[in-house]
Amino acid sequence: MEAYVQALLSGLAVGGIYALIALSFSITFTTTRTLNFAQGEFVSFGAFVGVTALLVLTGTASLSLTYPFALVVAGVVAGVVGILVFVLAVRPFAGKPGMSWVMSTIGFGIILQSAGLALWGPAPAKLPGPFGEGIIRIAGAGVRPQEVLILVAAIVILFGFEAVMQHTRLGKATRAVAHSPDVASLMGINVPVVMMGAFAASSALAGVSGVLIAPISTASLYMGLGFALKAFAGAIIGGLDNPRGCIYGGFMLGVVESYVGLWHSQWREIAVFLLIILVLAIRPNGIFGARTLQKV
Amino acid sequence: MALLEVSGLGLAYGPIRAAEDISLQVGADEIVAIIGGNGAGKTSLLKGIAGLLTPTTGTVRFSGEDITRLAPHRRVGLGIALSPEGRQVFPDQSVADNLVLGAYARNFARGELEAEIEEKFALFPRLAERRNQPALTLSGGEQQMLAIARALMSRPRLLLLDEPSLGLAPIIVRDVFRIIETLRGRGISILIVEQMANLALKVSNRAYVIESGRITLDGKSADLLHDPRIRAAYLGVSHG
Numbered sequence: 355m356e357a358y359v360q361a362l363l364s365g366l367a368v369g370g371i372y373a374l375i376a377l378s379f380s381i382t383f384t385t386t387r388t389l390n391f392a393q394g395e396f397v398s399f400g401a402f403v404g405v406t407a408l409l410v411l412t413g414t415a416s417l418s419l420t421y422p423f424a425l426v427v428a429g430v431v432a433g434v435v436g437i438l439v440f441v442l443a444v445r446p447f448a449g450k451p452g453m454s455w456v457m458s459t460i461g462f463g464i465i466l467q468s469a470g471l472a473l474w475g476p477a478p479a480k481l482p483g484p485f486g487e488g489i490i491r492i493a494g495a496g497v498r499p500q501e502v503l504i505l506v507a508a509i510v511i512l513f514g515f516e517a518v519m520q521h522t523r524l525g526k527a528t529r530a531v532a533h534s535p536d537v538a539s540l541m542g543i544n545v546p547v548v549m550m551g552a553f554a555a556s557s558a559l560a561g562v563s564g565v566l567i568a569p570i571s572t573a574s575l576y577m578g579l580g581f582a583l584k585a586f587a588g589a590i591i592g593g594l595d596n597p598r599g600c601i602y603g604g605f606m607l608g609v610v611e612s613y614v615g616l617w618h619s620q621w622r623e624i625a626v627f628l629l630i631i632l633v634l635a636i637r638p639n640g641i642f643g644a645r646t647l648q649k650v
Numbered sequence: 651m652a653l654l655e656v657s658g659l660g661l662a663y664g665p666i667r668a669a670e671d672i673s674l675q676v677g678a679d680e681i682v683a684i685i686g687g688n689g690a691g692k693t694s695l696l697k698g699i700a701g702l703l704t705p706t707t708g709t710v711r712f713s714g715e716d717i718t719r720l721a722p723h724r725r726v727g728l729g730i731a732l733s734p735e736g737r738q739v740f741p742d743q744s745v746a747d748n749l750v751l752g753a754y755a756r757n758f759a760r761g762e763l764e765a766e767i768e769e770k771f772a773l774f775p776r777l778a779e780r781r782n783q784p785a786l787t788l789s790g791g792e793q794q795m796l797a798i799a800r801a802l803m804s805r806p807r808l809l810l811l812d813e814p815s816l817g818l819a820p821i822i823v824r825d826v827f828r829i830i831e832t833l834r835g836r837g838i839s840i841l842i843v844e845q846m847a848n849l850a851l852k853v854s855n856r857a858y859v860i861e862s863g864r865i866t867l868d869g870k871s872a873d874l875l876h877d878p879r880i881r882a883a884y885l886g887v888s889h890g
Contacts, residue, residue, distance in 0.1 A: 537738045542726035542755025
């Protein structure tokens, strides 16, 4: 019984990371019809920016104060670099026929990773969580405090995002751009700026995810790719064009993965990707995706 | 000086030419119609004026200022609003939020924005009843009214209407044109593109006829209504 509760909580925690990154894919896809294939590198990059921020602040305050600061710094730095991705690797190709942006964003990721290696070296870094390494008991199950933190942080961020999209002028404008950039521009919305903002928000989410996951994963410059791939799978399951669907997809994937791992860890990846194939066979646009095919 | 002055405008989608050497003017407080068949280049012309399509030749001037290459969102700020073909309301957003977005260029204070929205609801009472419904739940006619109301939210000096009758039942078309009629004398110039030539000619002061991307005829709408060429080609009336 405890093992099941434990697997559920761990699955939800990792699922929270998948959900954040899945949402980050959805944000650029809905607004610009492009994806940042450097998202995995942004996760790793964010973790190392966080580690660096913590190092700079070592001894100045307790970790429970510096860790949130590291989260914010990682989000801001990743967001700014995300603007660079848009300006350099996406804007020149977006809305044009062809898929040049696929290669250019992958290329940007490789540059980011290489720059990270030059700056921080290939060794994994230690990023401590703010609540230590102890185990806390929830319903008899042992859970790491960082897992609880991830889950809470993910839920807060996801609800915050939803509130901004539904109730603010900026959120409404972003949804207008997602529906049609041309019609949005007829409202007086500066569409390129909104798209740039979407890339900034998307990259910031990836960077923050890196700082959240690093304490329970190994913070290496290679760690991001695996998370981004799973998160992308979660986004596809949920429906790339539906931000809420992406969030559900991310959590679902985390929990499925965790339960299969309980049974046989070697079967984890097989189960996950079988699930994706099954879902797509029944619903080609994902569980929560638009039912109509995208107009070309 | 005309409010809108288009001269020698050429428009193209890549290698496909949509319009050539279009020159026209819209004066202050004037309602001008552009009539022509399907694919004549009417929508492309409005896109060129609103900034969604960059002209290959010619210029667009708005109250004396050259706006030929100005980004579309900046043109809204200057006072040009387009109610696009096929209505294009934001389907997942409420009627009220569609109107809020229509005022995006204006940065109204909250009270001012509310007043502006209420004014639109007074003009389109059908929309008031549905203010919190997502736009996709509206009927075609209601969506058309929302598209026009949304365009009016930016307090335009020039309103561009692209095929307001498209896909609507005749009785709804009559309602929509009645509302366009009420906009006369409010300090808004209107350029209306329409396949239903008789309606467009009845509501407008002047009109241009566009065929295969070129203007072939222009004049006072009242005269064009009785022009045998127009009657034969667009009003479904044979000679004699």
